Amino acid sequence: MGRLSELFAPETVAVVGATDRKGAVGRAILENLRGDFAGEVVPINPNREEVLGMTCYPDVASAPSIDLGVVVVPPPIVVDSVRELGESGVENVVVITAGFGETGSEGAARERDLRSVADEFDLNLVGPNSLGIMNTAVGMNATFGPENALEGSVSFMSQSGAFITAVLDWANEQEIGFQDVVSLGNKTVLDETDFVQEWGDSEDTDVIIGYLEGIDDGREFIDTASEVTDETPIVLVKSGRTDAGAKAASSHTGAIAGSERAYETGLEQAGVLRAASVQELFDYARALSGLPVPETDGVAVVTNAGGPGVLTTDAIGDSGLGMASFTDETIDALAEAMPEEANVYNPIDAIGDADVERFDEALDIALSDPNVGAAVVVSAPTAVLDYADLAEVVIERTEEYGKPVVTSMMGGARSRAAEETLRESGIPNYFDPARAVSGLDALSTYREISERSVGEPATFDVDRERAREILARARDRDDNRLGVESMDLLEAYGIPTPHGEIVDDPADAREIAAEIDGDVVMKIVSPDISHKSDIGGVAVGVADEEVTDTFEDLVARARNYQPDARILGVQVQELLDLEASTETIVGMNRDPQFGPLLLFGLGGIFVEILEDTSVRVAPIGEGEAREMVDEIQAAPLLRGARGRQPADVDGVVETVQRLSQLVTDFPAILELDINPLVAGPEGVQAIDLRLTVDTEAFK
Amino acid sequence: MGRLSELFAPETVAVVGATDRKGAVGRAILENLRGDFAGEVVPINPNREEVLGMTCYPDVASAPSIDLGVVVVPPPIVVDSVRELGESGVENVVVITAGFGETGSEGAARERDLRSVADEFDLNLVGPNSLGIMNTAVGMNATFGPENALEGSVSFMSQSGAFITAVLDWANEQEIGFQDVVSLGNKTVLDETDFVQEWGDSEDTDVIIGYLEGIDDGREFIDTASEVTDETPIVLVKSGRTDAGAKAASSHTGAIAGSERAYETGLEQAGVLRAASVQELFDYARALSGLPVPETDGVAVVTNAGGPGVLTTDAIGDSGLGMASFTDETIDALAEAMPEEANVYNPIDAIGDADVERFDEALDIALSDPNVGAAVVVSAPTAVLDYADLAEVVIERTEEYGKPVVTSMMGGARSRAAEETLRESGIPNYFDPARAVSGLDALSTYREISERSVGEPATFDVDRERAREILARARDRDDNRLGVESMDLLEAYGIPTPHGEIVDDPADAREIAAEIDGDVVMKIVSPDISHKSDIGGVAVGVADEEVTDTFEDLVARARNYQPDARILGVQVQELLDLEASTETIVGMNRDPQFGPLLLFGLGGIFVEILEDTSVRVAPIGEGEAREMVDEIQAAPLLRGARGRQPADVDGVVETVQRLSQLVTDFPAILELDINPLVAGPEGVQAIDLRLTVDTEAFK
Known part of the structure; x- marks a missing residue:
């Protein structure tokens, strides 16, 4: 039995806003509820004493004890009605009324108020802007739709009420039965994750299906769903898959759409079977519930x-x-x-x-x-x-x-x-x-x-405090774009970087170059110059005796290119043998729903022209990091195809995990790219870094 | 009106092997024919005087004039019965009887005999091993299936009789109507191309649909279908798409399967809409016939x-x-x-x-x-x-x-x-x-x-005679695998090759090297050594003074690697600037159904690891050649992505067309690879060549 069992199997349901006016939603719900419901139905309306032959109460306080309140009053008095339910100890509420966040700023304010009241009384609240809910075990149809569901073991949620109406008529003809049906509405309180949890805990639900246009908290959904799917399959149609569809969905629900790529990997990480169409949704549901x-x-x-x-x-x-x-x-x-x-x-x-x-x-x-x-x-x-x-x-x-x-x-x-x-x-x-x-x-x-066993994300022994300080320095500079000068951020998280330092003058440069055995690479370091190679800001294979001249050259070129550019120094770095190595990219950006989305690919044309990349929502464990490396098309190149020396794939896999840990620890890192992460036979090295930090949010 | 109009709309149909024995195919056909058929039905059977109340004739000669003969006699006497029909001037025959090529060597011999008789009398022969044919306009159901078709404008052919039976029952329920229905059977004479032609010529057919497991002559099909589809859409399910399916299809029909890749491009070149499933086939047919x-x-x-x-x-x-x-x-x-x-x-x-x-x-x-x-x-x-x-x-x-x-x-x-x-x-x-x-x-x-306008294949002014001589030399050597020594084959067809020659001794090598301005490339030439680089058989950037030593070295290495290898000489070739160039591969292999299948891709990892290639059935025009170049994923690299100099794409497109012409002119070329064809900013050059020739077939 889940937390929401009383929501679906109440003994008493109140319809707040009950009426017998023809065509009114408050009447449709009352009629549907009277149908097969095993429990008691209580109409509430201060203007009536009787509705459809049932005693009508003026308010919740004067009504008998209520398990579930269905609210169909006009928008301006919804919040008060819900408060009244909360004050009377009703824990479960379905708000049918529309006219909230989906309609503009006034509605959005009303929805915030509704949320506050729900929080205050810890309500299980469905809606607003919902068709209602059904439970076939107790014969409860608390919707205003024209159809009732047949009894079955599939539980069904939908972000579109019309979708439920359309499906039920068809499902009845096809003899597909349901346990619970929920029209999610605006998901102000209860959302897809709550129902996945509830149905995962329920003995009566064999299969969970849903039509969603968005997921509110992607990470929470992944965590909940991936446990539920051990026992109960989840099949979803997530619409807005295509650019055109995402635009349409956003105009329908008013929500900002996350990227389809994030949904794709997020739903897969959650263990969700994704159906591409209504037909597939029910074909899958039928097989999973019957066989x-x-x-x-x-x-x-x-x-x-x-x-x-x-x-x-x-x-x-x-x-x-x-x-x-x-x-x-x-x-x-x-x-x-x-x-x-x-x-x-x-x-x-x-x-x-x-x-x-x-x-x-x-x-x-x-x-x-x-x-x-x-x-x-x-x-x-x-x-x-x-x-x-x-x-x-x-x-x-x-x-x-x-x-x-x-x-x-x-x-x-x-x-x-x-x-x-x-x-x-x-x-x-x-x-x-x-x-x-x-x-x-x-x-x-x-x-x-x-x-499948996803496994816990590995927790490496890192220097979190040092990373915090590096990010704090950036905040103090009020600099939200960081580059190679922040390579020690990677070092703090155990990601290998080449030997080298950023220096301010030629003398220091000579000293570092002397420490490094052999020729060096020298790069201008400036947050204002992003394409250093293009302006001659990078010198590769600099011999000891050339270090001073090169230092002056690099600075002169930068000044010449952009006189007001902030120059943080010149990086003097060991020269790596890139011949036997492969350039890779390991990066992250934040999705509005799923949060940190890790990306892996080979450098250059592989990412830019062939778009051969893999993504996962962080945090991830070793298994998922290895999948990321293996699933790109060019993976054989890392493994030693065509007579190449195999690269240190384990090192790449570990770097991806360490980055996962870093971006999970610091939500203020909005975007980060290690490009390239050079993978050679002996190990990996992060050569360059760019990141964007939310300096406001970071404390 | 097409050539086969009498096949589908005969005035008199004879059933050779008519019987009233219950459960017999000869009875089922007679019963189906008696249904709604506007014409006359003539039973033929030497052992009966009357069948189902109809006068039965002992043989074709004694029967009234016949437009279509449907043969259901036992396998051993089918050929004689068909001959008898031919001798009596009947031009249209459907052989229902099974037990031919699909059953083993005896059946295959019988099928060859059937084919000879059909050729002798120039018969329009459907089958053998056919469910029969239908035409709803004249109400003719000359099949032994349990269902009749509704009238409509879709004409339908199927290589599986059972598929017709299955579809008709369903189509009748869905009220999908047909003009003609043909069970193709073993396609000994009439095949898919004949019916595409017929229905393309017919006013009564709005849409052509079919279930095929193979296409007999791919090139002929492309030529016919691509004209028909100007006016009449063709939708096909071609099964055996997957490896498992191809195996199953081959065991079902006994045919050798061509590659799915060839079918995919061949059907597209033919202008066929390909349906992946039965549902899609009829969804498409319904839309195309009704809207x-x-x-x-x-x-x-x-x-x-x-x-x-x-x-x-x-x-x-x-x-x-x-x-x-x-x-x-x-x-x-x-x-x-x-x-x-x-x-x-x-x-x-x-x-x-x-x-x-x-x-x-x-x-x-x-x-x-x-x-x-x-x-x-x-x-x-x-x-x-x-x-x-x-x-x-x-x-x-x-x-x-x-x-x-x-x-x-x-x-x-x-x-x-x-x-x-x-x-x-x-x-x-x-x-x-x-x-x-x-x-x-x-x-x-x-x-x-x-x-779409496919356009005629371009015909370049080539030296076909010279190419013939080069291939003839190979035949005379009885050498079916040719290599770089046959580069003049490409020259004969106007495909650019680097300046250079194959020489027998160091003195000639020096002479060629002197003619070429700058360093040269030297390669051992031997039909027995395919991976020349691996054995040190290629020297790049040889200066004038090193030519003699390099010559001796290359020969020594080849001898050392394989003492009995035939060494045709050493190729001395100009050294191209490959820095600014892109390596491509242009090749061809022959598909059993579609013939010469051209392939294009970028060299190295792009073909070998990423499998990023495009194919077309030759001959092709400029438009298709350009599509081949454009549709590979890595195409932007040729066009100058990431700061590269754009390669001579027109040169690549022309090379593909010239190769198309070469392999169309010489069917004896079984396989051919130009690898690499180097594409630089100034033009293209074929650097290496391998081909396999059918020395037997070539004359």
């Missing part, structure tokens, strides 16, 4: 039709699944049981004259193979095959083996009765074999999610 | 529901379409007509209380905008919106403006009647807005296909 999770990814296909068998095989090839490789025993058994012309390898083509017994034999043999985790039964209608019988066979074998079986009994009218029978047993049937396969694919993806 | 083609890609979305509006916008973002940018007039008109809370930018959110009048106004205003090529009407069910009325409005506005409108009237039972009304007017309605958008996307893609 067992397969133990392996090998799929057997049983068919009476070669062409559709090939199409199914293609769909499996497109998915994360694979065609099962049959054991010799399976092949022998099939050869024995099937006619000579049949194909006993996978896909099993039992050929056109296959009757239900032959399908049953093939399915029995295939499902008993340990390499088979799931099966697809694909059939074309023939005179000798009865689809109703085939449905029975599929149901029996699914139960017997505990392995998921999906079907594509192709056809129209001929397949409807069988489809109905299958549906009652939770087995999806689709005309298109690709849709049947996509349900299985969701099951297999969910198995991987539930089995 | 006008939009003149621009801008789409307007009209909705009463914010969330579904955002989902639709995402689907448009994913597609080749775009959200239309409204004119000021449109925005003003919408602002006037819609309530204040409505969003008058695209997507138009007419908000939840929109009735049919408001939808109509919004749709009227949007469709009158010149930037709007098409519209999507998306709705959630509400108390104030009547879906049946909305359907009428959509139909009227579609007709009025001649612009395609698709709908997603979301809901289940509530939307069925409206869906039916829309369907009768050719307007698809889907629960999922993404499916509605995908139909529009198909229309827009088809407009691009029908408007």
Whole structure:
């Protein structure tokens, strides 16, 4: 039982703003609530004594004890009504009324007031601007929509009320049932993370699905969802995926959209199955709620039709699944049981004259193979095959083996009765074999999610105090863009940097150069000059005797380029052997919803032209850091492709984690790029650094 | 009227092998033919005098004049029966009987005989191993399947008979009608190209669709289809897309699969819309047969529901379409007509209380905008919106403006009647807005296909005779792998190569080196040593005085590496300035179905690690050659990204075309790689060459 159990299963529901005026929302809700609700419904309205034959109370205080208050009063008096509920000890509130943050500054102020009252009384508040909520177990329909949900084990939240209305009519026709339904509205208090938590704790919810246009706190969502998905799958449509869609979503909800890239990785890190369309959302939900999770990814296909068998095989090839490789025993058994012309390898083509017994034999043999985790039964209608019988066979074998079986009994009218029978047993049937396969694919993806171990972010022994001081210095200079002069920030977090120092005069430069064995690199250091190479501000391979002249040259060029540029000095740095090394970029920027988004890629054209990068929301553990390195297309170059020496990949992975720790420790770092981080066979070195700091926020 | 008009609209059809034995194919066909067929049906069977109440003739010769013969006799007597038809002057034959190439060597021999007879009498022969054919205009169902097709304007071919059976039952339920239906069977004579040609010539076919597992002659298909698609869209599911699927298809049809890469580009070059699934195939067919083609890609979305509006916008973002940018007039008109809370930018959110009048106004205003090529009407069910009325409005506005409108009237039972009304007017309605958008996307893609001008392959003035001699020399040496010694092959086709020659002794080497201004590159030339650099067989930057020693060194190293290697000499070549250049690869290999497949990519890691290549079936024109160069991800590097000097892209484009001409002129060239083709600011140069020649085939 979760914290919100009383919200969904109240004994008494008050409708604040109840009315019997036709067409009014306050009447629609009352009528819906009277439907099948097991508990008591209490109308509240100071102007009426009776509504739809029920005693109406003037205010909450005078009404009987209330578990849930549904508020449908006009916008200006919503806050007072909610306060009244709070004062009477009601903990659960749904605000239906619109006219808050979605409508402009007056509404936004009203929404802030609502939030304060909710905080004051610690209310579980849904909305405002919500269609309402439903719970089918107690028959509660506290919405003003035209449809009621069927009972089932899927719990459903939506940021769009219209989406709920549209879906329920269709879902009822398709006999898809729900446990809880929530129209999230403006999410002033309760949001997607709260409901994911609630349904994760609930025994009655097998699958959580949702339509979201944004996630309020990405990190919190990841933390909550990634625990819930160990036991309960979550499938979401997150709209605003495309630029055009994000613009439309932002105009719909008024929220600032985070980047799709952050949502993509954030939802994956959260263990969410992401559906691209309404069809996928429900195809996945149906498979996840009705079928067992397969133990392996090998799929057997049983068919009476070669062409559709090939199409199914293609769909499996497109998915994360694979065609099962049959054991010799399976092949022998099939050869024995099937006619000579049949194909006993996978896909099993039992050929056109296959009757239900032959399908049953093939399915029995295939499902008993340990390499088979799931099966697809694909059939074309023939005179000798009865689809109703085939449905029975599929149901029996699914139960017997505990392995998921999906079907594509192709056809129209001929397949409807069988489809109905299958549906009652939770087995999806689709005309298109690709849709049947996509349900299985969701099951297999969910198995991987539930089995994964993300691991805690590693905590390295770092010098946090020193880093704080470096950032404080920047704040004192009121300088929000830092560069190579702040390389000691990286050193404080154990990220290797080349030997060298920033010096103010040629004498010091000579001293540092003398300490360094061999030629050096010298660079002008100025927060006002970002493209140092372009203005001749970098000298590579400077010999001892050239250090003084080079120092003067670099300073002169900088002055020449920009007379008022602040020059912090000249960096004298050891010259690295870059021949055997690969330039990488490790960076971070902050997403409005998900926070610190780490980025990794190879330098130069790989990032700029090929856009070959990987991202994760920080903080991350070693596993995720390694995934970041491995998933770029050019990863083989780091691992020693084409006769190169392999780079120190472990060093890169550790650097990514150390950066993750740094940006997590200091939210004031808004953006940071180590470019390049040079990865050679012997280790990694951060050569250059740029970061932007929020000097206001940093204390 | 096409060549095959009599095949589809015969006046008299003979069933050779007619019988009234229950369950026999010869009876099923007879029964189907008797159904609605306007013409005469003639049973032929020497063992019966009457079949199903019809006079049965002992042989074709004694029967009345026949336009089409349908053969269902046992496999061993099929060839004789077809010969008898040919001898009697019957030109059109459908062989239903199976047991030919798909069953082993005996069947394959039988199929060769069938082919000979068909050739002898110049027969239009469908099959063998075919479900049969249908034409709804004359009511002919000459198949043994359980379903008949509804009348319509889509013509449908399938390499799988079961696929037809499966589809028809479903299509009838969905009220999708067909003109012709053909089960292609083994395609011994008539294949996909013949039917594309036929239906392209036919007035009655608006859309051609098909399920194919392979295409017999890829080049012929491209040539035919790319003309037909100027007027008639072609949508195909080509299965065996994935490795697993290709294996399954090959086991189903016994054909050797060409590469998916070749099919992908070949079908695109042919102007075919490729559907990934059965659902897509029919979604596209429905849109293409029922709706006008939009003149621009801008789409307007009209909705009463914010969330579904955002989902639709995402689907448009994913597609080749775009959200239309409204004119000021449109925005003003919408602002006037819609309530204040409505969003008058695209997507138009007419908000939840929109009735049919408001939808109509919004749709009227949007469709009158010149930037709007098409519209999507998306709705959630509400108390104030009547879906049946909305359907009428959509139909009227579609007709009025001649612009395609698709709908997603979301809901289940509530939307069925409206869906039916829309369907009768050719307007698809889907629960999922993404499916509605995908139909529009198909229309827009088809407009691009029908408007494209591929252009004739350029024919350069080349020295074909010289190329022939070079290849002949290789044949005389019985050497099927050629290398750098055959660079003059490229010269003969006008592809630039560096100044240089292959010499036999140090004196000649010195002479060539002296002719070349500056240092030279020297390479060992041997057909037996492929990785010359690895064995030290390449010397770069050789000065005049080092030429003799280098010559001896290179030969010694080659001998040392492989004592019996044939050494053709040492190549002395000018040293190119590679600093400012980019290495590219231009190559060709032959696909079993499509023939010469050209490949382009940047050298080294771009091809080997990143697999960043483009392909086209040769011959190609300038437009396609330019597309090849432009569509690789790394193309900006050639065009001068990141401060590089732009390479001679025109030179690359011309080289690709010249190679296209070379490999088209000489089918004996099986494989060829110019690697690298160095592209610098001043031009391109082919540095190295490898090719494989079919010395047997070449004459």
